[in-house]
Amino acid sequence: MSAPVATQPPRAPQEPPRATRSLTARVLTRPEIGAVAAAIAIFIFFFAVAAPFRTLPAFSTVLYASSTIGIVAVGVALLMIGGEFDLSSGVSVVTSALTAAMVSFQLSLNVWVGVLVSLIVALAIGFLNGYLVVRTGIPSFLITLSTFFMLRGINLGVTKAVTGTVATPNVSELDGFSAAKAVFASDINLGFINIKITVLWWILFVAIATWLLLRTRVGNWIFASGGNSASARAVGVPVHKVKIGLFMGVAFLAWFYGMHLLFNFSSVQSGLGIGNEFIYIIAAVVGGALLTGGYGSAIGAAVGAFIFGMTTQGIVFAGFDPNWFYTFLGAMLLLAVLVNLYVKQYALTRK
Amino acid sequence: MRSTRKLVRVLATAASLAVALAACSSQGGAQSQPSQGGGGGAAQGKRYTIAMVTHEQAGDTFWDKIRAGAQDAAKSLNVDLKYSNNENAPEQATLVQNAIDSKVDGLAVTLANGDAVIPVAKKAADAGIPVVVFNQGFDQYKQAGAKMYFGSDEDLAGQSIGKRITADSGGKALCVIQAQGSVALETRCAGVKKTFANTENLYVNGADKPAEQASIGAKLQQDKAITHVVTLGAGDALAALNAKTDAGSSTKVVTFDLNPDAAKAIKDGKIGFSVDQQPYVQGYMAVTALWLNLTNGNDMGGGKPVLTGPSFVDSTNIDQILPYTASNKR
Helix, strand or coil: CCCCCCCCCCCCCCCCCHHHCCHHHHHHCCCCHHHHHHHHHHHHHHHHHCHHHHCHHHHHHHHHHHHHHHHHHHHHHHHHHCCCCCCCHHHHHHHHHHHHHHHHHHCCCCHHHHHHHHHHHHHHHHHHHHHHHHHHCCCHHHHHHHHHHHHHHHHHHHHHHHHCCCECCCCCCCCCHHHHHHHHHCEEECCCCEEEHHHHHHHHHHHHHHHHHHHCHHHHHHHHHHHCHHHHHHCCCCHHHHHHHHHHHHHHHHHHHHHHHHHHHCCCECCCCCCHHHHHHHHHHHCCCCCCCCCCCHHHHHHHHHHHHHHHHHHHHCCCCHHHHHHHHHHHHHHHHHHHHHHHHHHHHCC | CHHHHHHHHHHHHHHHHHHHHHCCCCCCCHHHCCCCCCCCCCCCCCCCEEEEEECCCCCCHHHHHHHHHHHHHHHHHCCEEEEEECCCHHHHHHHHHHHHHCCCCEEEECCCCHHHHHHHHHHHHHCCCCEEEEECCCCCCCCCCCCEEEECCHHHHHHHHHHHHHHCCCCCEEEEECCCCCHHHHHHHHHHHHHCCCEEEEECCCCCHHHHHHHHHHHHHHCCCCCEEEECCHHHHHHHHHHHHHHCCCCEEEEECCCHHHHHHHHCCCEEEEEECCHHHHHHHHHHHHHHHHHHCCCCCCCCCEECCCEEECCCCHHHHHHHHHCCCC
């Protein structure tokens, strides 16, 4: 067995002439450019075939559906750039919502207490995922698959044991509900369009994640940890802390979306969320993140979520037979990935 | 040379045709199925668009009947039916919003998880779209701004099964829940328990029939006191029948809902009886009631829910019902 060799590219004699690259060249080499092209193509497609799709309320519904995927997908994209997976993200959304609902209802507390307790629980789950992954070196796929199954059982078992049914009680009568609803699940009137507040939160989270990735030292650490964690550690990147932090970031965003579920619908069914973890991963991958880590972007994940939201709603607006829903969805995703590939190849080969 | 090749080709074609003809089965298969007959002639007048938004998990025979009913009604009333579904409540709520955005004339919706879907259904009602609730939402349909409800009362249906088991002098009942976490399924078993106290629930994975069969079989071997197995879906009843054979048990199997195989098993005396909530009627009536409301301002039920079940199917009436199961109507 040979020891892993970390090869360093030969040092350029002087700084590469970055300033001379044209704007087009810089835009075309961004990870999310393929997804943007695919999103435009799919938008034009539905705009052409589905009359109701052309209205502003419909666009608002599409944005809302996208934001419900996109909020968690931002965290998942960062985690994937950092070289790890989280399969528990879908059910931990529901774990957070259930925790908040049951803590505040059963103890007759202000809902904000439940919100805070569930945040602590969510961050603890994220920490546990990250800690187990970095301490044991077992692939995160397996660790978080175990967490996924455990949380799935806990969601149902605890809810049934505490409430006697499989859904949480309605929390809308509790103190603080209206304030929490305003923060997590209100409608915002922008004059020309009425949108859900989750859309604004989504944009904010994407902006923060983009700034983090591209403008801070932590961002470089994330890329380095995912690209080659051994050499990253060798040059002093705190890889373990970065990865634990990324898992906690996913947990935070899952918690946030869980709060939206709870305050939008006032109660939560314990069986929800299963399978959504793959949708978050798909959004990140469609948006240009590599399954192997080290490459991707937060904006890409947002565009990926937008493609997903646009396709799921567009199929309904177009009135296609729902039996074929997943076939259309799969074809659209394939289209997105193919456009992504071709645009990237074009960008790499053009002079 | 060329003509030989042509001859070979002709012969090959003829031979393959002959094989294809000979391969035709003389009985069974698609040829013996009755052709799907739609309703009467198309109604005249304005063509309305009606959206039907359900919590169907795709590929379920039960929902296929609801859709068959809705489509037959839409066809005979010249209605443009827009059907969409998602088993997760938040996504279903978004689909209702989608229908409002599409400016449909009427909305038929199921309330499997009322808390999520009621506010947005109410929004549709407030926007002047007539709303009908069907299949689920017996207690809550008025909160959604709906004028009418077509469906069964799960609790009442469960109780009626419990009563039949009591009359049958049963010892212990096993209520098989095929999907964990569904309020409607829990209500059915709770209803059975109300009128037949010695009822135990068993959770199985209904999406994996062999595993379901194994779980029921193991339970029957472990607990010999069980005299009745209650399944909550027709497909599950067949799994229970297999499990019963595997376990060498002599328990009676009774079930909710129907499909052609379960109906045949009732005729053969393998399944005691079925409590049918008549899904075809639910779909048919939801669309018809909306159309009547849109054209004449009619409403049905006198402000009360219209029950499509429980309707008992057993050895006394199975001969009449059996043909309809094949055409997707029972």
